[in-house]
Amino acid sequence: xxxxxxxxxxxxxxxxxxxxxxxxxxxxxxxxxxxxxxxxxxxxxxxxxxxxxxxxxxxxxxxxxxxxxxxxxxxxxxxxxxxxxxxxxxxxxxxxxxxxxxxxxxxxxxxxxxxxxxxxxxxxxxxxxxxxxxxxxxxxxxxxxxxxxxxxxxxxxxxxxxxxxxxxxxxxxxxxxx
Amino acid sequence: xxxxxxxxxxxxxxxxxxxxxxxxxxxxxxxxxxxxxxxxxxxxxxxxxxxxxxxxxxxxxxxxxxxxxxxxxxxxxxxxxxxxxxxxxxxxxxxxxxxxxxxxxxxxxxxxxxxxxxxxxxxxxxxxxxxxxxxxxxxxxxxxxxxxxxxxxxxxxxxxxxxxxxxxxxxxxxxxxx
Numbered sequence: 153x154x155x156x157x158x159x160x161x162x163x164x165x166x167x168x169x170x171x172x173x174x175x176x177x178x179x180x181x182x183x184x185x186x187x188x189x190x191x192x193x194x195x196x197x198x199x200x201x202x203x204x205x206x207x208x209x210x211x212x213x214x215x216x217x218x219x220x221x222x223x224x225x226x227x228x229x230x231x232x233x234x235x236x237x238x239x240x241x242x243x244x245x246x247x248x249x250x251x252x253x254x255x256x257x258x259x260x261x262x263x264x265x266x267x268x269x270x271x272x273x274x275x276x277x278x279x280x281x282x283x284x285x286x287x288x289x290x291x292x293x294x295x296x297x298x299x300x301x302x303x304x305x306x307x308x309x310x311x312x313x314x315x316x317x318x319x320x321x322x323x324x325x326x327x328x329x330x
Numbered sequence: 331x332x333x334x335x336x337x338x339x340x341x342x343x344x345x346x347x348x349x350x351x352x353x354x355x356x357x358x359x360x361x362x363x364x365x366x367x368x369x370x371x372x373x374x375x376x377x378x379x380x381x382x383x384x385x386x387x388x389x390x391x392x393x394x395x396x397x398x399x400x401x402x403x404x405x406x407x408x409x410x411x412x413x414x415x416x417x418x419x420x421x422x423x424x425x426x427x428x429x430x431x432x433x434x435x436x437x438x439x440x441x442x443x444x445x446x447x448x449x450x451x452x453x454x455x456x457x458x459x460x461x462x463x464x465x466x467x468x469x470x471x472x473x474x475x476x477x478x479x480x481x482x483x484x485x486x487x488x489x490x491x492x493x494x495x496x497x498x499x500x501x502x503x504x505x506x507x508x
Contacts, residue, residue, distance in 0.1 A: 181488040189495055195506065199495040219506055223412050224421045224444040225403070234401050243400045253492040258473060259444060262437025264482065265469045266402040272484040275492030284496040285507065291443045295436060295473060304442065306450040310359040314431040314453030317367055317377040318462040328373065328397055329463065 177251075180205050181275055183213075184251045188228060191215025198286060202232035202252040204245060204269065211248065212236025228252060229260035233267045243330065245269040254281050257288040258295055355429075358383050359453055361391075362429040366406060369393025376464060380410035380430040382423060382447065389426065390414025406430060407438035411445045421508065423447040432459050435466040436473055 174182070180203055188201020197216030204212035214231025218224055229252050237243055248269040254276040256264060264272060278289065299306045321327065352360070358381055366379020375394030382390035392409030396402055407430050415421055426447040432454040434442060442450060456467065477484050499505065 175487075178488050178491075182491060185488075185492050185495060188492075189498070192495065192499060198508070199499040201495075218421055218508055222419055222421045223415050225408050225412060225441045230403050234403060237401050241400060243396055243402045253495060255477065257440060257444075259437050259440025261473060262435060262440055262469055263403045265472060266435075266437060269482065272482055273487050274484060275486070275488045276496065277486065277489070280489070280493055280496055284499055291440055292473070294443060295439055295470070299433065304447065304450055306452060308453070308455065309353075309451050310356050310363075310453045311455065311458070313356075313360060314363050314366075315458055317363060317370065317379075317431060318454065318458055320367070321370060321377040321462055330376070330396055 176208070177249075177273055180210070180249070180251045181253070181273060183210060184228075184253050185275070187213050187215050188253050191217065191220075191228075194220075196220035197226065199284065200228040200253055202228040202250065204232050204236040205249045205251065206240070206245075206247060211239050225259065227257065227260050229256050230263050233263055237267070243267070249273065254278075254286075258291045354386070355427075355451055358388070358427070358429045359431070359451060361388065362406075362431050363453070365391050365393050366431050369395065369406075372398075374398035375404065377462065378406040378431055380406040380428065382410050382414040383427045383429065384418070384423075384425060389417050403437065405435065405438050407434050408441050411441055415445065421445070427451065432456075432464075436469045 184201040184203045187203060188199055191197055191201065192199045197218040197220060200216040202214045203210050212232045212235040214228045214235055216228045217226035217231055229250065236245055236248065245267045249271045250264060250269045251273045255274050255278045282289065294302050362379040362381045365381060366377055369375055369379065370377045375396040375398060378394040380392045381388050390410045390413040392406045392413055394406045395404035395409055407428065411423065414423055414426065423445045427449045428442060428447045429451045433452050433456045460467065472480050
């Protein structure tokens, strides 16, 4: 019915209209998708991206970099949190929003709670990630188990030796609490 | 009954005898305590240390460095995992043991599952850490909640935009799985 040029034009028009109709939050999520797509195409790691926003400014960006850095903790959210904290010189992201292209895994969720942003926006759900081969439900299940029953054996030793460190910390009046 | 010199000598003797009677695992845990104590005294972060062992060699070390790096993800276990992976050039710690001076928080536990060491030894328990002001039970409880009910609001937006990335990942036959 239409030739290719017209179809391409209509696609472009749809993209422009979509962009125009996007909310502020959808625009930031699109940025997280861009960061993730760039990282995936550069073979830095899996298809995940994250941006951190303060006010209307992006203060931190991260894609999954597990392959590039050979670091299993380099998930998009962790990379973005580290980047944002470095940029603002603070270990707390109070008042910030975190945009991640997928529901965070338990490690990233822990990192988010330590960094304390005010709000998290996520796009894909756990089941979308699982369908692409990224299944973290195993870890969620492991965290729910008592420490004695986990797949990776976790054994308590030398408790007394290490409590000395806590006693020294408690006794020290010249410490920074965090 | 005894003068100070004798008491000091007896303390030293006890230390030497204890060291002599230590198991292999207790010696590695003592090393983790040393790493943590050094970091705490240098005001790098809280009283936490970790070492990672392959065979009988320490391949990674970490203390809590949240204050020094202003990075909320710089917990001892994460720092040690990153150090070990860097040293061996691999994002997996298969066959390794992880020694941490305290039960890992949810973030560190997640990091441990992604790094996949064979065994974890820990010294202090969650309640010891809580008594020293480090209470991560809040995060454990949050992880147990459905995503809609958490203290930090977590909102799903733009799911379609981000699933494109997963589709591109699935369609790409030239990718490294991890």
